[in-house]
Amino acid sequence: MNGNFIWLAIGQIFDPTVAAYALATIGLVIHFGFTGLLNFGQAGFMAVGGYAFAITSVIYDWPLWGSFLAAIVAATVFALILGIPTLRLRADYLSIVTIAAAEIIRLSVKTPEFSDVTGGSEGINGAARAFNDVNPLPDGRFGLMGTPLVYNQDQWWIRIVGWGLVALACLLVFLLMRSPWGRVIMGIREDEDAVRSLGKNVFSYKIQALILGGVLGGLAGVVFILPRSLQPDNYGTQLTFFLYTIMLLGGAATVFGPVVGSIIFWVTLSLTDGLLSLGIEAGVLPLTTTQTGPIRFIVVGVALMLLVIFRPQGIFGKKKDLHFA
Amino acid sequence: MPEKTLVSDITDDVIVPGVKKKDPIVVAHAVSRRFGGLTAVDVAHLEIPRGSITALIGPNGAGKTTFFNLLTGFDKPNTGNWTFKGKSLAGVPAFKVSRMGMVRTFQLTKALSGMTVLENMRLGATKQGGENIFVSLFKPLWKAKEDEITERAMQLLAKFKLDTKKDDYASSLSGGQKKLLEMARALMSSPELVMLDEPMAGVNPALTQSLLGHIVNLKDEGMTVLFVEHDMHMVNTIADWVVVMAEGKVVAEGPPSTVMSDPAVIDAYLGAHHATDLGTIEGQLEVAEDMESDLIRSEVEQDAEAAGITVQSHGASTTTDAASTPVDGEEKK
Numbered sequence: 001m002n003g004n005f006i007w008l009a010i011g012q013i014f015d016p017t018v019a020a021y022a023l024a025t026i027g028l029v030i031h032f033g034f035t036g037l038l039n040f041g042q043a044g045f046m047a048v049g050g051y052a053f054a055i056t057s058v059i060y061d062w063p064l065w066g067s068f069l070a071a072i073v074a075a076t077v078f079a080l081i082l083g084i085p086t087l088r089l090r091a092d093y094l095s096i097v098t099i100a101a102a103e104i105i106r107l108s109v110k111t112p113e114f115s116d117v118t119g120g121s122e123g124i125n126g127a128a129r130a131f132n133d134v135n136p137l138p139d140g141r142f143g144l145m146g147t148p149l150v151y152n153q154d155q156w157w158i159r160i161v162g163w164g165l166v167a168l169a170c171l172l173v174f175l176l177m178r179s180p181w182g183r184v185i186m187g188i189r190e191d192e193d194a195v196r197s198l199g200k201n202v203f204s205y206k207i208q209a210l211i212l213g214g215v216l217g218g219l220a221g222v223v224f225i226l227p228r229s230l231q232p233d234n235y236g237t238q239l240t241f242f243l244y245t246i247m248l249l250g251g252a253a254t255v256f257g258p259v260v261g262s263i264i265f266w267v268t269l270s271l272t273d274g275l276l277s278l279g280i281e282a283g284v285l286p287l288t289t290t291q292t293g294p295i296r297f298i299v300v301g302v303a304l305m306l307l308v309i310f311r312p313q314g315i316f317g318k319k320k321d322l323h324f325a
Numbered sequence: 326m327p328e329k330t331l332v333s334d335i336t337d338d339v340i341v342p343g344v345k346k347k348d349p350i351v352v353a354h355a356v357s358r359r360f361g362g363l364t365a366v367d368v369a370h371l372e373i374p375r376g377s378i379t380a381l382i383g384p385n386g387a388g389k390t391t392f393f394n395l396l397t398g399f400d401k402p403n404t405g406n407w408t409f410k411g412k413s414l415a416g417v418p419a420f421k422v423s424r425m426g427m428v429r430t431f432q433l434t435k436a437l438s439g440m441t442v443l444e445n446m447r448l449g450a451t452k453q454g455g456e457n458i459f460v461s462l463f464k465p466l467w468k469a470k471e472d473e474i475t476e477r478a479m480q481l482l483a484k485f486k487l488d489t490k491k492d493d494y495a496s497s498l499s500g501g502q503k504k505l506l507e508m509a510r511a512l513m514s515s516p517e518l519v520m521l522d523e524p525m526a527g528v529n530p531a532l533t534q535s536l537l538g539h540i541v542n543l544k545d546e547g548m549t550v551l552f553v554e555h556d557m558h559m560v561n562t563i564a565d566w567v568v569v570m571a572e573g574k575v576v577a578e579g580p581p582s583t584v585m586s587d588p589a590v591i592d593a594y595l596g597a598h599h600a601t602d603l604g605t606i607e608g609q610l611e612v613a614e615d616m617e618s619d620l621i622r623s624e625v626e627q628d629a630e631a632a633g634i635t636v637q638s639h640g641a642s643t644t645t646d647a648a649s650t651p652v653d654g655e656e657k658k
Contacts, residue, residue, distance in 0.1 A: 190437035198448055
């Protein structure tokens with residue numbers, strides 16, 4: 001082991017998985033940070049988007065744009081199913097329904113009855129084929145300005161598209177939240193009865209916000225599976241709580257918070273992994289290499305606790321948008 | 326004293342609860358709301374006169390706020406129908422009621438504390454196309470309207486002396502300022518009927534006078550005001566018409582000068598002996614006489630003798646001091 005782990009950690013900044021987490025968190029920020037919807041099922045939205053993309057492209061051989069559209073439509077339908085019965089009720093009901101619905105999705109796709117389509121607990125392989133077919137980059141491996149960060153053409157392609165989507169989502173959130181639409185949304189977060197008394201159709205706005213954030217979650221699901229195979233167990237409640245961690249790290253009602261939060265989250269995981277391995281090799285730490293995995297998350301947990309204590313509004317957040325207060 | 330609407334301009338009929346008005350803006354009929362076994366509101370008939378200030382008073386738990394919620398679509402009644410400007414409002418959701426020109430405020434102020442004062446005001450505006458998600462992405466499409474809204478918001482804020490606070494978060498305002506902000510925000514949509522739920526609750530007395538002035542101004546500008554209030558001074562000063570509720574029913578209505586002396590009103594608030602001081606022997610005797618209870622009378626007389634007080638025979642008439650303010654002792658929520 002040498003200094004390589006530092007490059008590994010730096011590589012996280014461009015990693016498509018980090019982009020997927022950032023994109024899903026941007027969706028969550030629209031839900032929780034701006035509208036005040038307590039969505040505990042963002043993993044479910046990612047699963048719905050990922051499955052819709054993988055099933056249509058691998059099993060039914062749809063063209064790439066069709067699969068992307070399928071992911072968007074599926075996330076929209078999922079948002080409507082969750083939102084229509086619950087958004088007229090108090091905020092807590094949405095959180096209960098979303099956390100349950102996300103688990104229902106994950107367990108349903110694993111059942112053998114659906115495995116012709118969903119691949120059962122094996123998941124689906126090769127969803128990226130159509131995506132890589134349209135890759136305009138020449139074949140070969142390219143480094144980043146002479147650094148040890150070298151990726152092949154497909155790895156570059158997903159990095160460009162993934163982070164491009166993140167940039168577009170940030171722009172979208174920025175444009176929306178400076179507009180009168182964003183004002184209504186934030187008013188709903190503060191007090192929906194007051195907004196209702198001012199003649200705004202609160203239910204409609206909440207549905208719109210749920211769909212918008214859910215679609216970003218669905219697209220995040222697509223970005224997430226492109227560099228790997230689709231595994232149902234990646235979409236457990238744990239994923240949702242990682243997204244919440246990222247959101248609170250960056251700031252809950254911010255545009256760039258999710259991006260920075262996601263990078264910090266993954267770089268911290270990668271760095272602690274490297275440092276712990278280094279310590280174990282040198283015999284300084286009384287641990288085995290298998291223990292490093294869980295310990296990384298303890299470190300992230302401690303980081304989150306410190307943040308809550310010393311900067312509760314998150315890195316980018318304003319003091320007024322406090323969510324721990 | 327602001328100029329009041331004459332009673333003869335409000336109604337020609339004999340004044341009884343549910344009396345017909347010459348020009349009602351709101352007509353409620355047989356509106357009832359039950360919570361389990363409790364009938365919170367049971368209003369047989371009520372008309373709110375247009376272009377005047379109507380106060381809705383009554384002791385705690387009389388159903389005033391529930392009635393407010395029913396009228397504005399924030400709660401659904403078990404029975405009844407009601408109209409606003411002749412259009413039926415039964416089953417109409419709250420946001421549509423507001424768009425029709427009937428805007429309310431809340432007893433517990435709902436200033437949107439995480440937003441600035443100016444943003445609060447802008448939110449009150451109607452017909453901003455930029456509130457559509459697709460339009461909102463293109464600033465040129467809503468910029469002109471936004472400027473117009475901002476100008477109107479600043480005018481209103483100046484009127485309510487909040488213009489210097491426009492960039493402050495609403496959470497930093499005092500309780501009274503929040504009340505003012507909420508009222509100003511409700512006016513952004515130029516409503517026809519403004520419904521204020523306890524506009525004075527928690528307001529510093531120094532602000533009271535200016536708040537009263539603002540409410541009277543609403544009337545001068547042609548709006549109709551309906552407000553719930555416990556502060557009798559305020560009711561006497563500005564209301565043209567008073568509706569008294571007790572246990573969900575309208576027990577009396579009329580101009581403030583006469584409605585306060587209505588025995589039903591005094592009864593509703595304090596029972597028949599509101600003006601009696603039960604701390605004195607005389608007061609206790611008076612109650613005993615009124616109840617025609619010899620037992621209590623003799624007990625009180627014994628107490629009086631023990632204390633060395635000569636008991637004089639007391640007139641049987643109970644005092645109904647109409648001029649007294651019945652709710653002085655009432656605790657504000």
